[in-house]
Amino acid sequence: MTAGELFHLAEKRSRRLRALTVGGWAFLGAAAASALYTGLAWYVFGVQLDPLRIGLLAGVPWLVGLLFFLALLRRPVDLGGVLLAMDYRLGLEALFSSLYEIDQRSPTSFLRKRLERRAAHAFPEWREGLPMPLRFVLSSAGGLLLVIGVSLVGIQSATYVPSVDLRAILDEMKEAQRMTLEEAEDAASEDEGASVSGITGASETADGGLDRLLSDLGLATDDRTTSEDAQGAIEVGADPLLEEALETWLGEVGERFGHGKSFLTPEQQESLVMAAQSREPIVQSALDRVLEAGSRDEVESALADLADALRETQMGQLASDDSTRVTPAGGEGSESGAQGSGKPLALQDTDTSGGAGSPSGSEQAGQEEETGLRDDPEPSTFYGQTAPTDPSESGLTIEEVPTSVSDAGDVRTYLTLGVPIEFDSNESEGTSASVDYDRIDMILESRSLSADATDIVRKYFQSITEGGS
Amino acid sequence: MITEKGFDSALRAFEGLKGAIETVIVGHDDVVQATLIALLCQGNALLEGVPGLGKTLLVRTLASALGLSFSRIQFTPDLMPADIVGTDIITEKDGKRQFEFSRGPIFAHIVLADEINRATPKTQSALLEAMQERTVTVGANTYTLDEPYIVLATQNPIEMEGTYPLPEAQIDRFLLKATVAYPSITELISITERTTEGAGITLPAPVATAENVLTARQAIRAIPVSAGLREYVSRLVMATHPESPYATQKVREFVEYGGSPRAAIATILAAKANAFLEAEANVRPADIEAVFFSAMNHRIILNFRGEAEGVRVSDILDEVWQSVRAV
Numbered sequence: 001m002t003a004g005e006l007f008h009l010a011e012k013r014s015r016r017l018r019a020l021t022v023g024g025w026a027f028l029g030a031a032a033a034s035a036l037y038t039g040l041a042w043y044v045f046g047v048q049l050d051p052l053r054i055g056l057l058a059g060v061p062w063l064v065g066l067l068f069f070l071a072l073l074r075r076p077v078d079l080g081g082v083l084l085a086m087d088y089r090l091g092l093e094a095l096f097s098s099l100y101e102i103d104q105r106s107p108t109s110f111l112r113k114r115l116e117r118r119a120a121h122a123f124p125e126w127r128e129g130l131p132m133p134l135r136f137v138l139s140s141a142g143g144l145l146l147v148i149g150v151s152l153v154g155i156q157s158a159t160y161v162p163s164v165d166l167r168a169i170l171d172e173m174k175e176a177q178r179m180t181l182e183e184a185e186d187a188a189s190e191d192e193g194a195s196v197s198g199i200t201g202a203s204e205t206a207d208g209g210l211d212r213l214l215s216d217l218g219l220a221t222d223d224r225t226t227s228e229d230a231q232g233a234i235e236v237g238a239d240p241l242l243e244e245a246l247e248t249w250l251g252e253v254g255e256r257f258g259h260g261k262s263f264l265t266p267e268q269q270e271s272l273v274m275a276a277q278s279r280e281p282i283v284q285s286a287l288d289r290v291l292e293a294g295s296r297d298e299v300e301s302a303l304a305d306l307a308d309a310l311r312e313t314q315m316g317q318l319a320s321d322d323s324t325r326v327t328p329a330g331g332e333g334s335e336s337g338a339q340g341s342g343k344p345l346a347l348q349d350t351d352t353s354g355g356a357g358s359p360s361g362s363e364q365a366g367q368e369e370e371t372g373l374r375d376d377p378e379p380s381t382f383y384g385q386t387a388p389t390d391p392s393e394s395g396l397t398i399e400e401v402p403t404s405v406s407d408a409g410d411v412r413t414y415l416t417l418g419v420p421i422e423f424d425s426n427e428s429e430g431t432s433a434s435v436d437y438d439r440i441d442m443i444l445e446s447r448s449l450s451a452d453a454t455d456i457v458r459k460y461f462q463s464i465t466e467g468g469s
Numbered sequence: 470m471i472t473e474k475g476f477d478s479a480l481r482a483f484e485g486l487k488g489a490i491e492t493v494i495v496g497h498d499d500v501v502q503a504t505l506i507a508l509l510c511q512g513n514a515l516l517e518g519v520p521g522l523g524k525t526l527l528v529r530t531l532a533s534a535l536g537l538s539f540s541r542i543q544f545t546p547d548l549m550p551a552d553i554v555g556t557d558i559i560t561e562k563d564g565k566r567q568f569e570f571s572r573g574p575i576f577a578h579i580v581l582a583d584e585i586n587r588a589t590p591k592t593q594s595a596l597l598e599a600m601q602e603r604t605v606t607v608g609a610n611t612y613t614l615d616e617p618y619i620v621l622a623t624q625n626p627i628e629m630e631g632t633y634p635l636p637e638a639q640i641d642r643f644l645l646k647a648t649v650a651y652p653s654i655t656e657l658i659s660i661t662e663r664t665t666e667g668a669g670i671t672l673p674a675p676v677a678t679a680e681n682v683l684t685a686r687q688a689i690r691a692i693p694v695s696a697g698l699r700e701y702v703s704r705l706v707m708a709t710h711p712e713s714p715y716a717t718q719k720v721r722e723f724v725e726y727g728g729s730p731r732a733a734i735a736t737i738l739a740a741k742a743n744a745f746l747e748a749e750a751n752v753r754p755a756d757i758e759a760v761f762f763s764a765m766n767h768r769i770i771l772n773f774r775g776e777a778e779g780v781r782v783s784d785i786l787d788e789v790w791q792s793v794r795a796v
Binding site for chain 1: 694695697795
């Protein structure tokens with residue numbers, strides 16, 4: 001190796017080491033900035049980081065470091081100073097630097113040759129004079145740790161399932177309903193003086209009034225789910241706030257798990273709506289598990305639990321509701337008008353009508369239980385008894401709700417199970433009925449309705465049975 | 470352009486010169502080195518020490534070993550400039566009277582200005598032109614001094630009564646200041662042995678020539694100094710300035726004036742000469758270290774506080790040396 005080659009190699013290595021050092025510091029600085037941003041965004045401001053942003057945050061430090069490295073790689077170095085530093089590290093008494101100096105000023109001088117001869121023994125060890133800077137090692141290690149930290153926090157943030165506060169939305173919704181209820185109360189007061197001309201004549205108005213009242217109570221299901229809608233969009237008769245919250249939650253969770261909004265089936269979405277509206281602790285607990293689930297499997301599992309909870313709640317409620325009432329299937333309460341008339345009480349709410357009287361507000365699962373149409377290998381429990389799987393065996397008939405309602409007819413056509421109206425067993429036409437106020441009280445109590453709302457309902461049924469409209 | 474042969478011959482000559490001086494002077498290696506460095510750098514040296522330490526003998530030995538003319542001027546308070554540089558005297562030639570310049574003792578290759586601080590500043594300043602410009606101006610005439618030329622001045626650091634401290638402008642013209650210390654016991658034994666036995670001290674025969682000195686002066690200018698070391702020396706000198714960012718705590722507190730650019734020049738030149746005398750082909754950090762204190766210590770002017778507190782310049786320079794690093 002000649003002195004010229006040494007100078008060339010030393011300059012190249014020096015430039016590279018300087019570029020590495022500066023690049024390392026730039027990398028560290030950018031990593032620190034990324035870490036600061038990530039920490040503030042996630043831990044302070046609660047901004048959830050999407051994968052693209054995580055990639056940017058983790059990638060920018062590398063890019064910055066690389067840019068600085070490349071920028072400095074081409075810039076010249078003070079080779080005299082570099083060689084002097086090499087002299088110190090190798091204990092060469094300024095041989096390399098002096099050789100470089102005389103090489104620049106008097107390349108033909110005899111002193112240059114003399115110096116080159118003296119320095120030749122140190123040429124092979126020249127690399128030891130330019131070791132990897134500790135600063136580069138430290139800055140790179142620090143930057144790497146920060147980038148790993150950013151990535152971990154980012155992954156944590158990305159996989160975090162945000163809990164849309166359905167319950168807060170629900171409370172808001174209830175508050176709005178309460179306001180509506182107060183307005184309804186006023187309206188009911190105005191209608192109090194009107195007469196009820198008969199159950200047949202009242203049926204038409206009763207149907208609309210019932211719906212309105214139930215809607216006021218947050219229990220209306222007119223616009224129930226159309227499960228077959230494309231993309232699984234939610235179309236529930238719930239409050240728009242709840243719909244929006246559910247849409248948001250489903251969207252975020254679906255995107256997180258990479259399935260879009262079709263992540264949940266319409267039935268599962270409907271279950272969520274029902275659960276959100278329920279006040280049963282077991283249902284709320286199951287709903288919490290769904291909302292807090294961290295993966296798709298967990299969500300699926302929690303949803304299954306939720307469906308069970310809803311079913312249990314509904315069954316328990318129905319059993320409670322009918323503990324004093326005989327079902328039309330020939331049970332202990334067969335003294336009711338339905339049995340007495342020989343014409344079983346019509347069950348509706350199987351399809352588009354959705355039914356107006358689902359007592360619990362639980363939708364499909366409840367309906368399946370009521371109708372016994374659920375795909376259950378085991379015989380369904382129906383009002384506390386074992387229900388036959390065949391509707392004909394149960395003595396129940398399923399009738400389509402008429403799309404148009406006349407002023408006359410069997411009022412039972414428009415009433416569904418759970419409505420505490422008893423028909424006269426001697427009256428086969430089904431045009432007169434009486435109200436079981438005790439059951440109304442029980443039902444209303446189970447709804448946790450306010451006293452005002454309870455009063456309105458009671459007045460409403462009073463108006464029906466007393467011939468009001 | 471110095472040739473390799475000329476370089477080596479000059480080097481050999483100075484090795485012989487050092488050897489010749491050592492036959493007479495016992496110890497005082499650093500003083501001998503400073504004197505030779507001053508000679509090589511075309512500079513002047515200030516030798517500081519109490520009387521009787523061999524300063525005059527050193528200068529005489531050097532002149533003898535080089536075969537150069539030598540003159541000694543004993544400075545006293547009544548010494549006049551004309552006593553040093555010479556004067557025009559009336560002479561009669563061919564029946565006509567005319568002024569003729571009579572050269573003073575300053576016209577020699579090696580001038581010993583003994584106890585220079587005893588003369589008045591006016592007389593001291595008579596040396597300025599000779600020391601810096603290598604010329605002497607008397608009346609309207611300027612005379613060039615013969616090369617190699619060197620002024621070696623001595624001063625007594627203890628006896629201050631009746632002395633005139635050298636002005637800053639003059640003291641800055643001394644390349645180096647060497648302190649002549651007391652010899653050690655072994656050196657003292659050797660001195661007594663040499664001076665009291667046999668024929669006593671015999672000055673050496675010439676071992677080098679003026680030509681060798683001039684060649685060596687070329688040689689040391691060819692010796693390379695790396696840019697990093699130049700920067701290092703500059704930072705060292707700057708660090709002696711109280712207002713400099715490189716200044717140390719002691720410099721800020723006790724120094725009135727630091728080293729001038731001439732100090733940096735002197736340091737680098739002296740380092741080159743030191744490398745040459747060490748038979749090196751380049752200036753090493755060790756060369757700078759060897760000459761830094763002698764090149765700087767007479768150029769640091771203490772402030773009133775420094776003088777009052779008796780701060781030693783060597784302590785300040787030591788702090789500067791420790792604080793400034795080459796790399």
